Amino acid sequence: MLPQQGRLLLSNHSDLYDIIIAKDNLLRRIKELIDFSFVREELINKYCHNNGRRAVDPVCLFKYLLLKTIYDISDVDVVERSRVDMSFKYFLDMAPEDDVINPSTLTKFRRLRLKDTDLLNLLISKTVGLAIDKGIIKSTTLIMDSTHTSSRANPHTPIEVLKMRSRELRKSLYEVDEFIKDSLPGKNIDYNLENELTYSQALVHNLKDNERLTSIPKVREKLNLLRETLDDIADHYTISTTDTDARVGHKTKDTSFFGFKTHIAMSEERIITAATITSGEKGDGYQLPSLVEISKANGIQLDTIVADTAYSSAYNLRLAHNQQIELVSKLHPSISHGFRENADCFKYNKDAGMYICPAGHMAIRKAKDSRAKEKLTPRQVYYFDVNKCKVCSLQEGCYKPGASFKTYKVTIKTDTQIAQLEFQQTKYFKQKYRERYKIEAKNAELKHVHGYSRAISYGLPAMRMQGAMTIFTANLKRILKLI
Structure with a gap:
């Protein structure tokens, strides 16, 4: 049963937050910036209102997922850190003495409550609306590009992932206790998945009651990652060697990837205004009409688009001309x-x-x-x-x-292409085209800061959820920086 409203925080220890958490703390600033009640409103039909046990507030669960994205940690670690980190508890609207949820609740929330929800457009719309209200977005130019995300199923098979996770765990153990090697189960030396599963499970079981080692953060994090990998392979056993939604895409003539593409429209202030997520083989230029439509629906005033050669198709040139938009995109050689x-x-x-x-x-x-x-x-x-x-x-x-x-x-x-060739020679075109570096930097931020270079789960729906949380986080950080 869904709680009717957010929890009213009544605690004798709440004043600790004002003492411990600095005014410039990132989580304090995000909490003060945006009202997360829209999450409850969006998911209200996913809960029963008159039967069953009282559910955890969906706003709280969404914030757990946001923390997981901001700090790039596992379900188990975000819950464990919320137990002792006061800034996490403050952000989650918990009293200092409150206990945390079970990590499995986050899995159920993703699979049952967020399923069939257009989270990507919802979260982008909220941040764009916030940026417009704050007077941050003033430009009428969008910069477009795509970035690729490798599938979780590539380049490693399940056995390779297990070997990698167990190797990382052993390395962290050796750094703490160089004599522990003799007490660990013998490594699996073949490439049989069943044997590697057995070994990994034995390694996890061996450390189960060793609080001296598992209380050390770097050991605990590697252990939790190995546990999640075991659970994921058990859950996706029949398709673990391939992601059925992922496809091979090409970055250049000689390089390729296996995974997904995120097609992005971004304002000159570096706020992402629209995004679509597809399998890796989809062409970039075909997404321009959708990105324009979504950006306008989110309140963006648009008169110029800056993009690379992939977006200068005859169809896009006609569309831009019909909508009185300058398309700063070079024609193919x-x-x-x-x-x-x-x-x-x-x-x-x-x-x-x-x-x-x-x-x-x-x-x-x-x-x-x-x-x-x-x-x-x-x-x-x-x-x-x-x-x-x-x-x-x-x-x-x-x-x-x-x-x-x-x-x-x-x-x-065509006449449109001849006009575009003449436009390419103008000073305005050349100046505007230099703005493309901004979206290259944004793509690098998504990958290197927010872990967007690799999918964290299987399938296009999971990829869209990951994209939604990552872009939401990046937009919030950018808004805070500009404020």
Whole structure:
């Protein structure tokens, strides 16, 4: 049963918070900045109102998850730290003498209460609204880019993760007690998952009652991570070697990753105004319409978008033009510089308006590519006399024997693309394009400060939840800094 309102804090020891927790403490500042009651309002239909045991306030549970994201620690460690850290208790609206929840409550909260909730858009909307109310967002420019997150299933298999976690735990133990090695269970030396599970469980059991060692923070944290890994593999045993929602994406021609993409729109003040999360193979440019729509719904006034080449498709250029938005995005070199396959071999005859092949034969007719999709740049197709190709001495690598036709395709610049090429040469475009570094820095912050380089669970829904909490945290910190 859901509590009807937030808990009223009545304690003889509450004055300790004013003495112990500094005015500039991060958690104090976040608590004073935002009213978290919106969480209860959003989840009110996920609870029974007239039956069952009184539930833990969802606002409190959400704050536990926020603490977990801010400090990048496990469920067990965030609960344990909340038992002794006064700033945590203050943030959680607990009295100094109150006890904490069971860590399993956080798992149930994620799976039962936050399931099917659009947490990503909800949290971004709240922080953007807060930034607008505080007068922080003044620009009318959005910067767009994507960042990738590796799947939890890659690059390590379950057995590799277990070996890594147990190795980290043993290392922390050896640093504390160099003689403990003899009392630990013998390491598993093969790559059999069942044997590694048995060994890891034995290692955890061996330390179960050793309070002297498990009370040491660095040992306890590694032990808790190993426990979580064991629980996760048991829960996802049949799909532990792969994440069915993750896909292979490419960062460059020669480098790839297996996981997810987070597509981000950010104001010049570095507040994230919209985000979509997809599997890794999705193209960046296709997300521009959604990012624009979400940002506007969140209250952003928009007249300029700064983005890399991936966002300068013909479709996006038309959309920007129709909405009176300046798209500061360079056209692909194949359009800007007229790149064509075998450009040195096929020459254009401006008098005939046709291309001539390396053997000197001129195309016999031309037509627009009827198969080109609406979102693709149109192409002109030049047709050559196949009878000449069949007997041509230069046909190797040019004409496929038996083919009924031989064509040569050339990209056509649309009026919108011609206008964009002219726009690229302006001083305004060049100045605005330099702002792209800001979103590169934001992506680095998400990964290196908030642990966003790797998924903490399996599947797209879990990735969206992780993205929601990470972006919410980053936005709150940025707002506090600007205030």
